[in-house]
Amino acid sequence: MLAIGDELLSGRTKDKNIGHLAEVMTVAGIDLKEVRIIGDEPHMIADTVNTLRRSYDLVFTSGGIGPTHDDITADAIAAAFGLPVIEHPEAIARLGSHYAAREMEFTPARRRMTRTPEGASLIDNPVSVAPGFRIDNVFVMAGVPSVFQAMLASLADTLPVGTPLKSRTIPCLFGEGDIGDPLSAIARAHPDVVIGSYPKFDGTGYFNEIVVRSRDEAALDDAASAVDAMLAAQASR
Amino acid sequence: MLAIGDELLSGRTKDKNIGHLAEVMTVAGIDLKEVRIIGDEPHMIADTVNTLRRSYDLVFTSGGIGPTHDDITADAIAAAFGLPVIEHPEAIARLGSHYAAREMEFTPARRRMTRTPEGASLIDNPVSVAPGFRIDNVFVMAGVPSVFQAMLASLADTLPVGTPLKSRTIPCLFGEGDIGDPLSAIARAHPDVVIGSYPKFDGTGYFNEIVVRSRDEAALDDAASAVDAMLAAQASR
Structure with missing residues (x-):
């Protein structure tokens, strides 16, 4: 554009x-x-x-x-x-x-x-x-x-019709500094998806959303499950 | 950027x-x-x-x-x-x-x-x-x-300090199609200023703002006066 x-x-x-x-x-x-x-x-x-x-x-x-x-x-x-x-x-x-x-x-x-x-x-x-x-x-x-x-x-x-990118947004209560390392490992293990981490700052504190994107629904499900599991493990630390 | x-x-x-x-x-x-x-x-x-x-x-x-x-x-x-x-x-x-x-x-x-x-x-x-x-x-x-x-x-x-561009914003009750020709003549007659016309559409109708910009205050005044005079002439048509 x-x-x-x-x-x-x-x-x-x-x-x-x-x-x-x-x-x-x-x-x-x-x-x-x-x-x-x-x-x-x-x-x-x-x-x-x-x-x-x-x-x-x-x-x-x-x-x-x-x-x-x-x-x-x-x-x-x-x-x-x-x-x-x-x-x-x-x-x-x-x-x-x-x-x-x-x-x-x-x-x-x-x-x-x-x-x-x-x-x-x-x-x-x-x-x-x-x-x-x-x-x-x-x-x-x-x-x-x-x-x-x-x-x-x-x-x-x-316009030409493409395959829409599907995405899953996962709210994350942990700071990027806390989940950056395990999230990086998940990203490496799932090359067919793009994983983004999007911090927001609302004036009092940060919160974060993890977005998993792929054109392949099965790969998207796998990666989203891995993020869910990582966040659950983080919560029980 | x-x-x-x-x-x-x-x-x-x-x-x-x-x-x-x-x-x-x-x-x-x-x-x-x-x-x-x-x-x-x-x-x-x-x-x-x-x-x-x-x-x-x-x-x-x-x-x-x-x-x-x-x-x-x-x-x-x-x-x-x-x-x-x-x-x-x-x-x-x-x-x-x-x-x-x-x-x-x-x-x-x-x-x-x-x-x-x-x-x-x-x-x-x-x-x-x-x-x-x-x-x-x-x-x-x-x-x-x-x-x-x-x-x-x-x-x-x-950062380096430049000479700020000064601007004058002039509300315009006429459509761009009505004032486009005289505004173009003003722009040609005032090469040291930049004149922009910015239509807005609020759902019911268009309105318009004319913005005159220059680093030269006297040139800015001249061009803004010319726009004011043009709009007054348009109003009395």
């Missing part, structure tokens, strides 16, 4: 799309491998898109497809692919009828939202009409979270 | 450190230029740290410095620098006396938290003692937000 916007890097806006995409991908069985956040800089966007689309099967972007001068994502992605930017006919039709029905002017600014690299297909926007677009393996979506989420949902049927 | 952790990419944990660092950097006058989020993969961490530390003046990492087997950041960063990992004597002293005072065992797992690349200096952890570390221009901090924030605060005096 590539999240685009100066406002994310200044701290003015706290991203809400990365965590959402991560959850949707996990449910779909698609591994999210990397996220980058960069500003509204055309060359940086183009270079980063080129790096990511060549490294990964799918790339999702958020941000920079609105009607104002700082919305430069369509141009930057067209540049990345070496393609011209066009006003997409289907986007013109959708937005044109949307504004006509509301007796709103179809300003040049609003027409910016119809611009895509030549050959792109549209991504539906059930929230506010102005579409995202797909070009090759790059899915270009809005930064406003409600719109991003709606666009991602509209893609659900078109 | 580099945020490290499988749990961020699975959506299980929603990052809270990126937005915090972004705000702290903005106040300090340091431009945050890029953020990456990657999983607990040693080679990926080492490669990414090498890319970022050569591209930017400062690199801040979060995550992966606890006591469990999945905390591999110290090793990966040592590998990035081609340095051996040592048990840092000062970290041993701090954690040793911390556990001794609490009659807690200094387990091998807890000793993992003293490991740094050779030559690293420690970053204080006023919340839970186990330190972060700095090696060259890379600052390695915890992923637990309260600890990350405390570590970052303890660095404040050691």
